[in-house]
Amino acid sequence: MLGALIGDIVGSVYEFDNIKTKDFSLLSKNSRFTDDSVMTLAVAEVLQHGKTDDPDEIVRIFQKWGRAYPNAGYGASFVRWVFSENPQPYHSCGNGAAMRISPVGWYADDESQVRDYVRAVTSVTHDHPEGLKGAEVTAMCVYYARRGRSKEFIRQYASQYYDLSFDYEELRRNYTHGAELCQNTVPQAIFCFLISNSFEDCLRTTISIGGDCDTTAAISCAIAEAYYKRIDRDLTLSALALLPAAKDGCDAREILSRFADRKRFVLAPPVPLDARALEKIDRTQIVAVQTAHTGAMGRPGETHVYCAGGGELSEYRFTPTCGDDSSAFSEQARRLAVKSHGFCEIYIGMGNFLYLRSDLKPAFDAAASDLSLSELYVRHKGILWRILADR
Numbered sequence: 001m002l003g004a005l006i007g008d009i010v011g012s013v014y015e016f017d018n019i020k021t022k023d024f025s026l027l028s029k030n031s032r033f034t035d036d037s038v039m040t041l042a043v044a045e046v047l048q049h050g051k052t053d054d055p056d057e058i059v060r061i062f063q064k065w066g067r068a069y070p071n072a073g074y075g076a077s078f079v080r081w082v083f084s085e086n087p088q089p090y091h092s093c094g095n096g097a098a099m100r101i102s103p104v105g106w107y108a109d110d111e112s113q114v115r116d117y118v119r120a121v122t123s124v125t126h127d128h129p130e131g132l133k134g135a136e137v138t139a140m141c142v143y144y145a146r147r148g149r150s151k152e153f154i155r156q157y158a159s160q161y162y163d164l165s166f167d168y169e170e171l172r173r174n175y176t177h178g179a180e181l182c183q184n185t186v187p188q189a190i191f192c193f194l195i196s197n198s199f200e201d202c203l204r205t206t207i208s209i210g211g212d213c214d215t216t217a218a219i220s221c222a223i224a225e226a227y228y229k230r231i232d233r234d235l236t237l238s239a240l241a242l243l244p245a246a247k248d249g250c251d252a253r254e255i256l257s258r259f260a261d262r263k264r265f266v267l268a269p270p271v272p273l274d275a276r277a278l279e280k281i282d283r284t285q286i287v288a289v290q291t292a293h294t295g296a297m298g299r300p301g302e303t304h305v306y307c308a309g310g311g312e313l314s315e316y317r318f319t320p321t322c323g324d325d326s327s328a329f330s331e332q333a334r335r336l337a338v339k340s341h342g343f344c345e346i347y348i349g350m351g352n353f354l355y356l357r358s359d360l361k362p363a364f365d366a367a368a369s370d371l372s373l374s375e376l377y378v379r380h381k382g383i384l385w386r387i388l389a390d391r
Helices: 002-011 035-048 055-068 076-082 103-107 111-122 129-146 151-159 168-174 186-194 199-209 213-228 233-240 252-267 275-280 326-338 358-368 373-389
Strands: 286-292 303-309 312-318 343-349 352-357
Touching: 002 035, 002 199, 002 213, 002 233, 002 252, 035 055, 035 103, 035 111, 035 213, 035 252, 055 076, 055 111, 103 111, 103 129, 103 213, 103 252, 111 129, 111 373, 129 151, 129 186, 129 213, 151 186, 151 213, 168 186, 168 199, 186 199, 186 213, 199 213, 252 312, 252 373, 275 312, 286 373, 303 373, 312 373, 343 358, 343 373, 352 358, 352 373, 358 373
Parallel strands: none
Antiparallel strands: 286 303, 286 352, 303 312, 343 352
């Protein structure tokens, strides 16, 4: 998501004045945010507040952001939609569906959820099959990159939907700003990511091929952020300084702060947990303990302890190896929850139990109400994060 904002801001200068070289200034006095950034932030707000199952709320949030920043460079159809009293999907396959979708790759907990989230936030405007496809492929590439999949894996996935057999030099010579459609932007963006060797190289490669380069870079750099993990700090700070000031209930910096928490949560490895570390955990901050019982799929005795404190959710993990008294350790960890006041037991499938602080249970039950046990097993950690992030 941060990569999408940087790609948009850097590309804004060159969208209608293509540079056709990698040797250019990344930021200048004319650099600015455009509709790509505004609507990416809108999608992030929808996801951060768990509104994907409420089409009316999605529309409200999109219109709120669009009306707050009306001169960001939207297409004519989207402008009409933003200011409509009765906004309806307009069968668009425009690349706006893909440029704004990258937050889905960070907030979805599995592939099925990627598809669900994409359809929810895309179909309110871009309900054309090509628009939905462009958004889904982009979001899935971000998700796969975030999960550590290889470039070859991402290439094979995307090649099911788009021809990626481009030649960079030919693109650089001949690619122009044509119709702003997913099918004219998404494959080129994925190609630029695939041939890059760093986040900045992806950014420069994408801008250098020209075309609708702020949108192409928003897409390619969203994937690059998830894949390379790191972005130059000075570039990040300089670009983010150009984001819009808070206005009419739209606060880019609040959205980015929440995103930073989510990114840290999904990328930071759990802290290794042993008996000594277990004793040092502040028990007042424990919100949940997950344990795999005998016969569980995976490794019986594996234990996760989740603590909320200082505005962050921390995860500790014990993974038993040969010689560990895993059952005794798991029992000790479980007692951190069940022997404390106000915890309840929830079966989350695959032989796993979650011991959850009781005041969180109503929200957890509501979020999990339509999930099968196999889905709950995969998604319980994400559900827990979203509950705590909204507190």
